[in-house]
Amino acid sequence: MSAPAQQQSQDTKGRSERLYLNRELSWLDFNARVLQEAIDPRTPLLERVKFLAIFSSNLDEFFMVRVAGIKRQLAAGVSATSPDGLTPRQQLDAITKKIAPLVDAQQQCLATLLGRLGDHDILLVDIDSLSGAEFSALDDYFEREVFPVLTPLALDPGHPFPYISNLTLSLAVRLRDPDDGTIHLARVKVPKSLPRWVPVSGRPTHFVPLEQVIGANLGALFPGFEVDNYHAFRLTRYSDLEIPDAEEPEDLLAMIEEQVFQRRFGEVVRIEVETGMPQDMRELLLDELRHEGAGTVPLTDADIVDAGPLLDLGDLQTIAALTISTAPKAAPFQPAVPMELRDPDRSIFEVIREGDVLLHHPFDSFGASVERFIEEAAVDDNVLAIKMTLYRTSGDTAVVDSLIRAAQHGKQVAVLVELKARFDEANNISWARTLEDYGIHVAYGSATIKIHAKTALVVRREADGVRRYVHLGSGNYNSRTARLYTDVGLLTCSPSIGADVSDLFNSLTGYSRQRIYRKLLVAPHDLRSRFIELVEREAQHAVAGKPARIIAKMNALVDVSMIDTLYAASKRGVQIDLLVRGICCLRPQVPGLSENIRVVSIIGRFLEHSRIFYFANGGDAEYYIGSADWMPRNFDRRIEAVAPVEKPAHHERLRALLELYLEDNRQGWDLGADGRWRQREPGDFITASHELLLVNSWGIIEGATGPNLFDENGGTPARPKGIVDLTPRSERREPKSERREPKSERREAKPKPA
Numbered sequence: 227m228s229a230p231a232q233q234q235s236q237d238t239k240g241r242s243e244r245l246y247l248n249r250e251l252s253w254l255d256f257n258a259r260v261l262q263e264a265i266d267p268r269t270p271l272l273e274r275v276k277f278l279a280i281f282s283s284n285l286d287e288f289f290m291v292r293v294a295g296i297k298r299q300l301a302a303g304v305s306a307t308s309p310d311g312l313t314p315r316q317q318l319d320a321i322t323k324k325i326a327p328l329v330d331a332q333q334q335c336l337a338t339l340l341g342r343l344g345d346h347d348i349l350l351v352d353i354d355s356l357s358g359a360e361f362s363a364l365d366d367y368f369e370r371e372v373f374p375v376l377t378p379l380a381l382d383p384g385h386p387f388p389y390i391s392n393l394t395l396s397l398a399v400r401l402r403d404p405d406d407g408t409i410h411l412a413r414v415k416v417p418k419s420l421p422r423w424v425p426v427s428g429r430p431t432h433f434v435p436l437e438q439v440i441g442a443n444l445g446a447l448f449p450g451f452e453v454d455n456y457h458a459f460r461l462t463r464y465s466d467l468e469i470p471d472a473e474e475p476e477d478l479l480a481m482i483e484e485q486v487f488q489r490r491f492g493e494v495v496r497i498e499v500e501t502g503m504p505q506d507m508r509e510l511l512l513d514e515l516r517h518e519g520a521g522t523v524p525l526t527d528a529d530i531v532d533a534g535p536l537l538d539l540g541d542l543q544t545i546a547a548l549t550i551s552t553a554p555k556a557a558p559f560q561p562a563v564p565m566e567l568r569d570p571d572r573s574i575f576e577v578i579r580e581g582d583v584l585l586h587h588p589f590d591s592f593g594a595s596v597e598r599f600i601e602e603a604a605v606d607d608n609v610l611a612i613k614m615t616l617y618r619t620s621g622d623t624a625v626v627d628s629l630i631r632a633a634q635h636g637k638q639v640a641v642l643v644e645l646k647a648r649f650d651e652a653n654n655i656s657w658a659r660t661l662e663d664y665g666i667h668v669a670y671g672s673a674t675i676k677i678h679a680k681t682a683l684v685v686r687r688e689a690d691g692v693r694r695y696v697h698l699g700s701g702n703y704n705s706r707t708a709r710l711y712t713d714v715g716l717l718t719c720s721p722s723i724g725a726d727v728s729d730l731f732n733s734l735t736g737y738s739r740q741r742i743y744r745k746l747l748v749a750p751h752d753l754r755s756r757f758i759e760l761v762e763r764e765a766q767h768a769v770a771g772k773p774a775r776i777i778a779k780m781n782a783l784v785d786v787s788m789i790d791t792l793y794a795a796s797k798r799g800v801q802i803d804l805l806v807r808g809i810c811c812l813r814p815q816v817p818g819l820s821e822n823i824r825v826v827s828i829i830g831r832f833l834e835h836s837r838i839f840y841f842a843n844g845g846d847a848e849y850y851i852g853s854a855d856w857m858p859r860n861f862d863r864r865i866e867a868v869a870p871v872e873k874p875a876h877h878e879r880l881r882a883l884l885e886l887y888l889e890d891n892r893q894g895w896d897l898g899a900d901g902r903w904r905q906r907e908p909g910d911f912i913t914a915s916h917e918l919l920l921v922n923s924w925g926i927i928e929g930a931t932g933p934n935l936f937d938e939n940g941g942t943p944a945r946p947k948g949i950v951d952l953t954p955r956s957e958r959r960e961p962k963s964e965r966r967e968p969k970s971e972r973r974e975a976k977p978k979p980a
Contacts, residue, residue, distance in 0.1 A: 252809045254325065460497075644678070757856070762791065806897075
């Protein structure tokens with residue numbers, strides 16, 4: 227490359243770095259924030275264990291999909307740069323550099339937590355420390371429950387190197403033949419079908435890791451040989467689906483099943499080994515797995531990670547869920563029945579006819595709202611049809627049971643099952659077949675477009691004609707995650723939204739080129755362009771001197787065109803607050819570019835999953851909720867639905883909720899112009915959004931107080947927050963205590979109906 231061309235390339239790369247943050251590194255920053263909740267002593271002890279497990283599971287998925295994807299780019303010779311100007315090789319090097327201190331912090335955190343757990347009589351004990359009677363009891367358990375499951379596999383020229391499945395814990399065993407002293411190697415799989423933590427007899431909160439139980443009994447697996455030593459190891463394989471873009475398969479279900487099966491044989495991208503594994507064992511693993519992965523980027527010494535004395539820390543979720551412990555944990559809570567739905571004598575359809583119902587999970591009960599909506603529809607004689615999307619569902623959900631009951635009652639039931647929901651493919655295939663067995667019409671959508679919209683449609687015959695009832699939200703129809711994730715939803719019988727949802731379902735189950743909807747913003751048709759229009763409208767209001775502000779809450783912000791539009795609006799004076807839980811590629815607070823943009827991430831007890839969008843619109847505020855993040859995949863490769871929230875009372879609720887998140891000084895993190903996230907530090911009072919939302923699901927707290935759930939010692943009450951102005955920070959009114967005018971003369975802006 228010539229000197230001028232090289233200089234131009236460097237200039238372009240520098241400009242890209244100034245404009246955008248790297249997606250992969252931003253995700254690692256997010257997982258670092260998760261790890262910080264495990265490190266933070268203010269977090270209850272068992273919650274800290276939970277966050278450590280989540281960090282570890284997150285990192286597994288990152289390697290399986292993102293790191294593996296970059297390695298495949300390298301193998302294919304891809305040299306294109308990411309929006310921030312990094313080549314695949316540069317990204318991989320930056321990832322490796324960033325992960326190393328995170329893994330060190332993970333190990334330090336584990337050591338600290340094990341010590342703290344011991345203070346509360348929760349122990350992971352070494353098998354060698356057991357008494358004779360305790361060891362004998364474990365021996366009996368091994369003979370009875372473990373030994374029949376195990377399959378020892380020899381590693382020598384007469385036995386091909388065995389296939390080792392993804393994320394499975396294994397033991398590499400060194401054996402000695404006592405007759406001639408020759409050394410042999412073998413592999414034993416630690417079965418996932420058995421509990422990882424084996425309780426010690428008579429000590430229900432003391433556990434021995436299953437791999438130690440197996441290790442202490444290896445003689446039973448290799449009779450006549452001496453066991454020199456054994457060490458645990460674990461592989462991470464490429465695990466994303468490979469959907470061909472060229473043409474639609476004849477049988478999508480069969481193709482996904484084949485892909486799920488083939489995933490087992492994806493190339494290895496990471497080898498985790500127990501501390502102390504001998505070098506010859508490491509070299510054997512590396513050589514054999516390098517040979518297995520021929521045609522991909524070769525494994526190197528850098529791909530073998532010393533993962534400490536304990537591998538697969540995601541299994542710590544079991545310890546975090548202990549109910550027989552006195553260790554500090556998050557205070558239990560019971561989701562509330564939404565106010566509008568508390569009268570058991572009223573049909574849910576009667577309630578919705580009187581007005582839309584806005585839901586906020588997990589604080590509003592999923593069972594008493596969404597599940598009830600489908601349950602009543604299933605047995606209501608006036609209901610003619612039920613249609614809904616299923617992206618991820620759970621085995622114990624009442625939704626699937628209700629759909630089956632509806633079909634048995636003779637109703638028309640259609641379900642759009644997304645077979646490509648990552649790592650839920652096998653589960654969704656099973657549910658699809660179950661539903662079909664009951665006569666439910668099941669559609670799978672497209673091979674290249676995921677159905678990510680979360681919506682359900684109930685068609686009901688009433689005295690004045692047929693009416694459509696709709697649930698639309700940000701969360702999956704999954705009763706388990708509905709207690710762990712924060713999501714918003716809307717129950718409505720708006721004719722316009724009902725007609726839009728009907729058109730959307732028809733386009734997914736049949737043939738349609740519908741591109742324009744009455745109220746919904748729909749991907750991949752017009753979602754990006756509509757959001758860009760809304761942002762540009764705020765910029766026009768700002769130039770005209772009218773109220774102009776944007777608050778957007780989402781999981782991730784990656785799309786370059788949206789980022790550029792936000793930069794342009796910031797330059798024109800629009801105050802923009804972005805609540806982004808995970809990846810954020812926008813660089814805020816850069817003078818002359820984004821000084822009017824603030825980015826906040828909330829990491830706490832519940833996983834922030836709701837998507838809410840607010841536009842001041844010159845004083846005529848608009849709010850939207852839905853399933854989409856601002857990412858290329860959501861705009862271009864997914865079916866998404868975003869709906870307006872039109873009831874003024876719901877505007878107030880959403881306004882309070884957004885402002886509560888923005889004021890959070892316990893769970894909030896701020897992103898700086900340098901790309902670094904900084905955790906907020908409370909002053910005299912703590913404002914923890916999840917804690918306050920447990921008191922009131924919409925954050926409209928007027929004088930209420932409660933215990934600080936994040937302080938394992940009880941803590942001090944947090945100062946409650948009320949509804950805070952959404953006007954630009956530079957234009958906010960003086961504090962209430964300083965206002966001089968009589969109450970009757972105060973003028974407070976109220977949102978107008980859309």
